Amino acid sequence: MIGAGVIGAAVGYELARRGWRTLNVDALPAAGFGSTSNSCAIVRFTYSTYDGVAMAWEGLHYWTDWPAYLDAEDERGLATLVQCGTLLLKNPGGHHSRVVPLFDEVGIPYEDWDEATLRARMPAFDPGVFGPPRPVDDAAFWDGPTGPLPGAIWTADSGYVSDPQLASHNLQRAAEAKGGRFLFSTRVTGIDRSGDRVTGVTLDDGATVSAPVVVNVAGPHSAVINDLAGLAGTMRIGTRPLRHEVHHVTAPPALDYEHTGVHVSDGDTGVYFRPETGNSILVGSEDPECDARDWVDDPDHFDRSITAAQWEAQVLRLARRIPSLGVPNQRRGVVDLYDVADDWIPIYDRTDLDGYYVAIGTSGNQFKNAGVAGHCMAELITAVEAGHDHDADPLTVTGRYTGVALHLGSFSRNREINPDSSFSVNG
Numbered sequence: 001m002i003g004a005g006v007i008g009a010a011v012g013y014e015l016a017r018r019g020w021r022t023l024n025v026d027a028l029p030a031a032g033f034g035s036t037s038n039s040c041a042i043v044r045f046t047y048s049t050y051d052g053v054a055m056a057w058e059g060l061h062y063w064t065d066w067p068a069y070l071d072a073e074d075e076r077g078l079a080t081l082v083q084c085g086t087l088l089l090k091n092p093g094g095h096h097s098r099v100v101p102l103f104d105e106v107g108i109p110y111e112d113w114d115e116a117t118l119r120a121r122m123p124a125f126d127p128g129v130f131g132p133p134r135p136v137d138d139a140a141f142w143d144g145p146t147g148p149l150p151g152a153i154w155t156a157d158s159g160y161v162s163d164p165q166l167a168s169h170n171l172q173r174a175a176e177a178k179g180g181r182f183l184f185s186t187r188v189t190g191i192d193r194s195g196d197r198v199t200g201v202t203l204d205d206g207a208t209v210s211a212p213v214v215v216n217v218a219g220p221h222s223a224v225i226n227d228l229a230g231l232a233g234t235m236r237i238g239t240r241p242l243r244h245e246v247h248h249v250t251a252p253p254a255l256d257y258e259h260t261g262v263h264v265s266d267g268d269t270g271v272y273f274r275p276e277t278g279n280s281i282l283v284g285s286e287d288p289e290c291d292a293r294d295w296v297d298d299p300d301h302f303d304r305s306i307t308a309a310q311w312e313a314q315v316l317r318l319a320r321r322i323p324s325l326g327v328p329n330q331r332r333g334v335v336d337l338y339d340v341a342d343d344w345i346p347i348y349d350r351t352d353l354d355g356y357y358v359a360i361g362t363s364g365n366q367f368k369n370a371g372v373a374g375h376c377m378a379e380l381i382t383a384v385e386a387g388h389d390h391d392a393d394p395l396t397v398t399g400r401y402t403g404v405a406l407h408l409g410s411f412s413r414n415r416e417i418n419p420d421s422s423f424s425v426n427g
């Protein structure tokens with residue numbers, strides 16, 4: 001595995017538990033120190049395709065079963081799932097209209113709140129329609145609501161994982177307990193091949209590791225690694241790093257948002273937010289069309305400082321929904337990269353180089369799916385290495401917990417751009 005983020009560590013664990021001899025190589029000093037470390041780690045099911053929803057629902061159960069799933073000790077303790085629930089605010093023509101039929105199809109429990117229920121259950125929220133989202137310097141930004149939101153969709157099972165870096169470390173320990181190995185502070189500088197078959201990797205100290213199977217789990221470096229493998233231009237779906245800011249704001253003390261707050265997806269203002277320790281609210285962008293996208297050419301060089309413009313956009317949008325929010329002068333938060341696929345749906349697949357696989361393009365929304373993605377990749381690799389033609393006959397994997405059918409053809413490198421995608425972090 002090239003990478004030991006949450007996805008790489010999960011693929012390593014799933015292969016190791018099937019008896020493979022695995023090695024995760026990571027340029028950074030510990031598991032989950034890359035983009036995973038700054039993940040909001042939200043576990044929600046609100047995707048816009050059947051397979052997106054099915055993966056997320058199955059993925060939840062890895063977190064609720066985490067200690068048993070890992071079957072290993074971690075001296076640092078285990079990450080936990082905080083099931084604060086998710087409120088998907090309905091806005092006219094909004095994401096809920098796509099999501100609700102998919103919840104019904106997959107069998108996800110939810111409550112459909114009308115306008116009055118939303119007001120009663122969330123008294124601190126302004127229930128008005130402010131959208132569509134606008135830049136804060138738009139003359140209409142502070143206009144009053146044009147009407148009431150029609151309600152919301154509530155899922156009680158969702159929430160967030162307490163510590164995404166620790167979760168990756170947990171997976172490392174679980175893989176190691178099954179014989180898996182990890183090599184840190186070491187960069188892969190070459191992909192070795194013989195004809196159409198991968199034979200291993202070259203490391204930055206000049207050493208080589210021979211391996212019949214190599215998996216690109218390099219997060220925002222996925223395209224760099226595919227270039228090293230000589231695969232540029234061989235996949236219909238590409239990946240590209242996108243810079244994202246997530247901000248931390250202190251919640252009004254009376255709200256006690258840390259303990260009583262919920263995760264909210266607010267397509268009307270263009271932000272999502274969730275509770276965070278220290279009575280904070282963590283707020284990120286749902287990539288509204290009015291905001292320019294901050295694509296990054298080189299994932300090793302990007303601006304890690306919080307910008308005044310993005311801070312104002314996100315915090316003031318949040319303040320529209322929670323009017324009692326004080327807007328602090330001091331900016332707090334994190335900046336990191338999504339590895340965005342052309343249609344914001346991940347690529348879990350083989351490639352044209354035999355033995356070389358990819359779990360990439362996680363598009364800001366696959367932390368929650370680490371366990372199930374690891375399972376799917378291990379099933380895929382095992383089947384293809386045994387001779388299965390996954391391109392001609394895409395594999396369907398059965399969810400370990402829910403029994404749901406996971407159609408891996410939907411995550412193919414050569415799929416058509418999925419027109420049902422939200423083309424945003426909502427997948």
Ligand SMILES: Cc1cc2nc3c(=O)[nH]c(=O)nc-3n(C[C@H](O)[C@H](O)[C@H](O)COP(=O)(O)OP(=O)(O)OC[C@H]3O[C@@H](n4cnc5c(N)ncnc54)[C@H](O)[C@@H]3O)c2cc1C
Binds near residue numbers: 003
């Ligand atoms: C700000 C932010 C918020 C997010 N919020 C959520 C959320 O709420 N819910 C959700 O489900 N998802 C969320 N995500 C997405 C989620 O965090 C990612 O999908 C997931 O963490 C990706 O894991 P990864 O292992 O693929 O990548 P990474 O964690 O980036 O790991 C890739 C690893 O590869 C290593 N690497 C790269 N190149 C090389 C090389 N040449 N040699 C050796 N090692 C190499 C890197 O050092 C890195 O450690 C968010 C992402 C961000 C950035």
